[in-house]
Amino acid sequence: MSDKRMPAFFLADDMGLDFLNSIATPVDTPIDWLDTGEGLLGWLEQAELVPLDVLTSFRKDAVPGELDAVAAQARALREWFREFVQAHKGKPLRGKAIDELAVLNQVLARDEEFGQVVVTKVKGESKTSGLEWRLQRRWRSPDSLLLPVARAMANLVCTADFTYVKKCESPTCSLMFVDRTNRRARRWCSMATCGNRAKQAAHRARVQNDD
Template sequence: MPKKIAPSFYFIGNNLALDFINTKVVADRKPVELLRASEDVWNWLLLTGSFTAQQVDPVTQWREEPTLVKEAIELRTSLHSIVRQRMLKAEVSMEDLERINLFLKSKAITTRMFSKEGQIASVRHIELQQPSDLLFPVAEAAVDLFTNFDFGLVKKCGNPDCVLYFYDNSKNSTRRWCSQKTCGNRMKVAAFMERRKKEEAEKSKNPG
């Protein structure tokens, strides 16, 4: 029997907040939580480049801080709620907005310029005072998503069994799937099989 591989993080949303929503997925038609512990949140933030290992080195003890995963899931719940409300053109919950505002409040951010290979670059520094400060980049991405993005292009994967969201920046805005290799191929095969089934049914009704 083939070995089942647990789902990993998906980075297909074209926005950090959407990718964060996509940390709760479906596998075998069952919901799967990818943020099971604070270490999962920590690893996700490093994978997205929200922080470097050097930036979070002074607070490595937060990898096992239970409040981090709790607050991450609360933030994700509010993000998902607002995305759904915006997609339906419904009134946005002020409670959800205020939860995001809590992560934006009173954050000390500094920017430093430096020279690299003959070019001038910059790096931002977020003063980390408590575990929830690690989620600031997600909240900041949400501000960008909700205020600057065209919500007519925020889509859920066209596979009814998939729960992933993405911002469609494809040519002519024709993207339908979270991934052409997974859900795209799966739905094409399903449509092909359905057509064959109908053709065979028609042939059986009208033999010869």
């Protein structure tokens, strides 16, 4: 991976929301990890959504501007999905939402998956044959890089309880997550960043009040 920026965020407990979090403001300056074709490849590599040999092949063989065009598609898809998630978060998602998902289904319709019997990737002895059925994908063109992202988005829509899709409570943070904690009490994208800042701010406020 040749991208020299800080690593992308993967803290949403759901890859579909991690995709939305591919643009963020960690400190003061916004970072868009999908701003270029190389940025998109770097994010997909970090997300482990696309095999490394496929990314290497597209880096080598794509014509000038082709990957940048796919990155532009990815950004447009991301912002469309952000509007959908923001409109529905905090309440159960109902079947009538299908009318709003035509864009996602159009991307998913491009997919070319097929099954293969492959060697199981496990260490040590196995009581099974050591073989397993695994889905593969034909990566015919750079825009196929959007397919695993679309699959992650579809997985969020079909399996997550949108009641617990939340935005970080920090007013300066845009990151989103699925609250999978036992008490559904998660408030921050990360306790190490926004959670800690909130604690420090609350402490300063208490000190000022005491004075």
